[in-house]
Amino acid sequence: MIRAIVTDIEGTTSDIRFVHNVLFPYARQHLAAYIAEHQQQEAVSATLNDLRAEIAQPDATIDQLVTTLFAFMDQDRKSTALKALQGMIWRDGYLNGDFKGHLYPDVLPAFKQWQAQGVSLYVYSSGSVAAQKLLFGYSDEGDITPLFSGYFDTHVGAKREVDSYRTIASQIGLPVSELLFLSDIHQELDAAQQAGWHTVQLIRDEADAVSVHRQVNRFDQINLELFSL
Numbered sequence: 001m002i003r004a005i006v007t008d009i010e011g012t013t014s015d016i017r018f019v020h021n022v023l024f025p026y027a028r029q030h031l032a033a034y035i036a037e038h039q040q041q042e043a044v045s046a047t048l049n050d051l052r053a054e055i056a057q058p059d060a061t062i063d064q065l066v067t068t069l070f071a072f073m074d075q076d077r078k079s080t081a082l083k084a085l086q087g088m089i090w091r092d093g094y095l096n097g098d099f100k101g102h103l104y105p106d107v108l109p110a111f112k113q114w115q116a117q118g119v120s121l122y123v124y125s126s127g128s129v130a131a132q133k134l135l136f137g138y139s140d141e142g143d144i145t146p147l148f149s150g151y152f153d154t155h156v157g158a159k160r161e162v163d164s165y166r167t168i169a170s171q172i173g174l175p176v177s178e179l180l181f182l183s184d185i186h187q188e189l190d191a192a193q194q195a196g197w198h199t200v201q202l203i204r205d206e207a208d209a210v211s212v213h214r215q216v217n218r219f220d221q222i223n224l225e226l227f228s229l
Contacts, residue, residue, distance in 0.1 A: 002198065002227050003118070003179075005120070005182065006124050006179065007121070007182040008183035008188065009127065013107045015204075023099075031069060031070070035085070044085070050080065051068065051069070054081055069081075078154055083154065084128045086127070086128070087134065101134065101135035101140065103140050104204075108144060121148050121149060124168060126158075132151050159183075160190075161191055165197055180224070182201075182202055199214070200216060201213040202215075
């Protein structure tokens with residue numbers, strides 16, 4: 001019996017094009033100015049120091065850090081410091097009404113149905129927890145954050161590492177046999193499965209021919225009863 005569902009965001013609940021064509025360019029455009037203006041703020045300063053530790057350059061200047069962050073963006077590096085700064089910048093965009101978080105239309109009805117059935121909902125994304133809350137708090141469907149019991153980002157580990165899912169299971173406090181992970185990336189699902197989780201792969205386009213996971217095209221095609229057999 002599934003008692004908790006953990007979902008990815010990009011490519012799963014939300015169109016990958018929203019992230020790559022809206023969020024990422026917005027962060028790139030505002031990154032240098034945002035850091036220049038807010039570098040003395042505690043959260044920004046701490047994140048910049050985290051970045052210095054990540055690149056093993058404790059004396060790196062602001063200009064050097066900005067250059068590094070642009071390089072990380074070009075590499076699509078899953079840097080926790082980069083993700084945190086992107087989330088801070090995106091917050092301004094959401095608050096200013098520059099964009100809203102995209103949700104596929106089949107997502108919210110499924111979330112509401114599962115919650116009504118007593119299933120707890122969580123998010124696990126490489127984007128920071130703050131960025132996750134912004135996307136769901138300022139979504140096309142309004143603020144849906146009350147539906148979630150918790151959020152996880154790369155502070156618990158990378159999404160393709162088995163130990164990340166063991167850590168999440170421990171924090172949720174349920175046996176892995178009662179947990180379901182949803183993602184569009186089969187390597188992430190592989191790691192979750194190796195940790196003992198149930199898995200479903202969301203495929204919005206063509207099927208993943210090398211995946212061993214159950215594949216669906218929409219959230220309303222996910223049948224939780226199949227996992228109690």
